[in-house]
Amino acid sequence: MKVSILGAGAMGSALTIPLADNGNEILLWGTEYDVDILKKIEKGEEHPRIGVKLPEVQILYPKELKKALDADIIVLAVSTEGVMNVFNRIKNEVSDSILITIAKGLIEEEDHVYTIPEAIWKENVKMRHKLVAITGPSIAKEVARRAPTRVVFSSKNLKTAKKAMKAFKTKYYGIEITDDIIGAELTSALKNVYSIAISWIRGYEERFEMDLSNAKGVLATMAINEIAIFVEDAGGRKETAYGLSGFGDLIATFRGGRNGMLGELLGKGYTIDEALKELEMRGVGVIEGYVNGRRAYALLKQLEMRGKASEDDFPLLKAIYSVLYEGKKVEDVLMNLLIEGG
Numbered sequence: 227m228k229v230s231i232l233g234a235g236a237m238g239s240a241l242t243i244p245l246a247d248n249g250n251e252i253l254l255w256g257t258e259y260d261v262d263i264l265k266k267i268e269k270g271e272e273h274p275r276i277g278v279k280l281p282e283v284q285i286l287y288p289k290e291l292k293k294a295l296d297a298d299i300i301v302l303a304v305s306t307e308g309v310m311n312v313f314n315r316i317k318n319e320v321s322d323s324i325l326i327t328i329a330k331g332l333i334e335e336e337d338h339v340y341t342i343p344e345a346i347w348k349e350n351v352k353m354r355h356k357l358v359a360i361t362g363p364s365i366a367k368e369v370a371r372r373a374p375t376r377v378v379f380s381s382k383n384l385k386t387a388k389k390a391m392k393a394f395k396t397k398y399y400g401i402e403i404t405d406d407i408i409g410a411e412l413t414s415a416l417k418n419v420y421s422i423a424i425s426w427i428r429g430y431e432e433r434f435e436m437d438l439s440n441a442k443g444v445l446a447t448m449a450i451n452e453i454a455i456f457v458e459d460a461g462g463r464k465e466t467a468y469g470l471s472g473f474g475d476l477i478a479t480f481r482g483g484r485n486g487m488l489g490e491l492l493g494k495g496y497t498i499d500e501a502l503k504e505l506e507m508r509g510v511g512v513i514e515g516y517v518n519g520r521r522a523y524a525l526l527k528q529l530e531m532r533g534k535a536s537e538d539d540f541p542l543l544k545a546i547y548s549v550l551y552e553g554k555k556v557e558d559v560l561m562n563l564l565i566e567g568g
């Protein structure tokens with residue numbers, strides 16, 4: 227198949243490995259932010275974010291977006307902040323292709339919060355049966371090194387998911403499919419938010435020089451249960467949260483990543499402003515879990531207004547929101563969460 231990847235960041239580029247191993251023709255289009263990376267790939271150098279050389283791909287520069295649209299599959303491989311920006315540029319020319327999204331986040335438009343599929347369908351209703359979301363534990367560097375990985379392809383139309391799976395599935399890249407695309411997408415966006423809280427404990431461990439594995443177990447359990455309730459309130463299936471998209475991804479990522487770094491600093495006693503400043507100084511890019519913490523809370527409020535959810539079921543999310551946006555410190559909320567459950 228002919229597959230275009232839009233976005234030459236870590237994950238978009240990592241996906242060229244299973245796609246090439248499966249014999250697909252691959253086009254890799256980069257945004258304005260990706261130009262240096264594209265040049266490196268063209269010179270045969272390692273991709274700076276994933277540390278491997280890419281297989282044979284046709285490189286396309288930012289002005290060549292149109293050339294990427296003639297493909298069986300188009301992978302929207304940009305981060306959440308770029309999804310609608312890129313989709314709006316291609317939305318009228320992609321209806322014949324399968325569109326795949328990989329971003330793990332929520333979209334906010336005119337004071338309303340949407341999952342990524344809902345935001346896309348709102349712009350082009352035809353994509354309802356053409357859209358596939360990839361979720362589950364898949365750290366880009368590991369995919370790029372052919373480390374064993376198993377992810378979820380979700381779509382309203384299982385035929386579409388199966389067709390997409392054919393292009394990607396390899397001996398080391400396993401795929402399960404589901405029609406619960408809203409559940410899978412919401413789960414993976416929330417996973418980024420809750421992993422901030424689980425990482426508070428790492429900061430605490432360092433700060434007080436003691437192991438706090440018991441506490442980590444409590445927060446991880448609260449996290450997965452709240453994600454499951456949230457997903458069900460939003461019309462998805464609880465099992466999706468307990469599967470690869472939720473539990474699996476939480477285990478894979480809470481130890482590291484940008485959200486984990488933010489959580490750790492907060493656990494060490496930094497205020498949110500100090501933590502964000504520190505991460506900016508370290509050159510860490512956008513922290514998706516931070517922005518999505520606010521969006522998740524706003525979505526919860528939206529659901530509550532419609533009688534579909536109750537804020538009382540989400541003590542951990544409320545605590546995360548209060549630390550990220552209301553000036554609370556982790557020590558103001560942690561003991562109550564751990565001992566009383568919120």
Ligand SMILES: NC(=O)c1ccc[n+]([C@@H]2O[C@H](COP(=O)([O-])OP(=O)(O)OC[C@H]3O[C@@H](n4cnc5c(N)ncnc54)[C@H](O)[C@@H]3O)[C@@H](O)[C@H]2O)c1
Pocket residue numbers: 232233234235236237238256257258259260275303304305306307308309311312328329330331364365366367511514
């Ligand atoms: N890295 C991983 O292991 C991994 C795994 C699964 C899913 N994801 C998800 O995939 C998405 C991308 O992650 P990544 O690690 O590849 O990030 P990255 O920072 O390496 O790449 C980000 C990509 O998004 C583009 N981009 C960023 N802001 C943009 C904007 N405002 N407009 C247009 N394009 C923009 C960049 O040009 C780049 O192509 C994230 O949502 C992430 O949660 C990442």
